[in-house]
Amino acid sequence: MLKTKEVEFNYDNQMFFKFQNIDLNSNENLLIIGESGVGKTTLMHLLAGLLKSNSGSIKLFDKELNQMSSYQLDSFRKNNIGIVFQRPHFVNSLTVKENLQLAQYIANKNDNTRIESILKNLNIFEKSNKKTNQLSQGEKQRVSIALAIVNSPKLILADEPTSSLDDNNCSKVIKLLKKQATDFGAQLIVITHDSRLKKHFKKSIEL
């Protein structure tokens, strides 16, 4: 399902990253763990098609990302990938529900029952009509998970979802992510420096 080979990336000839190869089968989740500065976010952006690698190959769902145009990558992303960011981002002028509707609109979908069921599943249904800046930190994180899964992606990429949380909440969030992935039939790749997550994943690689 995901196969990377000798992926290299450099930012303006200053920082140079060479990533180890990854080989992930369908129905597997993956933890990518590494210290700060080893290029975790860069790797995630490469996998999400937000960046293009300088050399090597990234094959995701049998598609070679390096050979796609920026427009094709946008389209590939909206159909296949959901992203959970380290710090949740939303469109501030919209309510929780409208944010999810916007995500669906971008992917040419329109399914309010799915939005409702996701929000109920994440226990934030009663916040549907709240603006996102009225939410608590925990609620924001759950809405950002909702945004990542609303278009039924095949892959969920999560960037440091637990770094700022205490042990208790850390395990809650990662369980939630795994449950959402299973519930909605997606694979999960978590990229983090948080070694507490190791015990939740069968498969992990260290950068």
Add this chain to the structure above:
Amino acid sequence: MNIFKLSIKNIFNKPLSSSISLALLVLGVGIISLLLQLNTLIKDQMDNNLRGIDMVVGAKGSPLQLILSSVYHIDSPTGNISLAEAETISNNRMVGSSIKILYGDNYKGFRIVGAEKKFIELYKGVIKEGKDWDNPYEVLVGSKVYEKLKINLGDELISSHGLRETGQSHDEGTFKVVGLLKPSNSVIDQLIITSPQSVWDIHETHDHDEHENENEHEHEHENEHDNREITAMLIKFKSPMNIIQFPRQINENTNLQAAVPSYEISRLFKLFGFGIETLSYLAYLIIIVSGFSLFINLFNSMRERKYEMALIRTLGASRFQLSTMIIFESLVLTISGFILGLLFSRFGVMFVSSLMEESINYNLNSLKILNEEYWLLGLSVLIGVVSSLIPAIQVYKMNISKILADA
């Protein structure tokens, strides 16, 4: 949810900065549109009342005043001229037709004009109720006059001397309303029209009183076979060529004044055209400033919203969609600014029109969209596109990965 709705939500999310740009644009568009409307309406109204009058003959004085008083009935007449002299001119072979008019009195501020019946034909006046005058002291009343003063057929009107309400009243000058005119959208709507004889009759008795005290006029009065006077004469030529030669002849060879309405009116428009031009430059300046304010707003909100832009991109929106959103935001503001500006100008026209109706009995109501206003719409759209262009290009070139990594 779609990109257009999102644009609108974004505008309402920043009500303060959005409304400043909007207010500037409304002001600019509103002023220009108001000027255009008033200019066109006044010009239309003026042209409409010209009715092919080629030349006006009256007493010496300001030619513009002569035109304003005897064609538009909004200024005082320059004085009177003798009927005999007027007859000589109307008998000239260059004159196609002529209409003599006389002023003297008013009824509650509305002018009573003594005129030949051709005068009513000139303005295509049609009698709605009653009949034409047959005898002196019978009057036809224009539509605005009877509407405003609630005059009915058969009413008696006691006139006052002069053209303003405050003149002394003639006790003997009682007019009888014999006919009401249909609205004709011309000057006769605000006039009370009677035969020339009525006006002569009233002022003969009136002049008598005066002359008894003024000996120097006495002999003049005695040996005159016809001392009747008129205020002005409206003339149509047989051939338009005469307009060049004939007025000059009159002005040079007689003690009368000849004025050409079309010339005087274009002179008048040139006079206040300067003011209009200055004001519209100011208004264009305001529109440009509104463009800048719009640009600054969009530019700032781009920075504030870079994370949500990045988010929308990671959700799979293309660069193009995002840029479109920015341009939409700008266009929604400028187009609503245009629409509100037009509304503003229409209220302005109604306001000015009601003021004018009070003072000079002119009505300027018209709400049609002028061709120039379509240009104004074009300008608003252009401002919208231009001011959003740089922010839109920035969004287009945005490096989402870098923005997200910096978060």
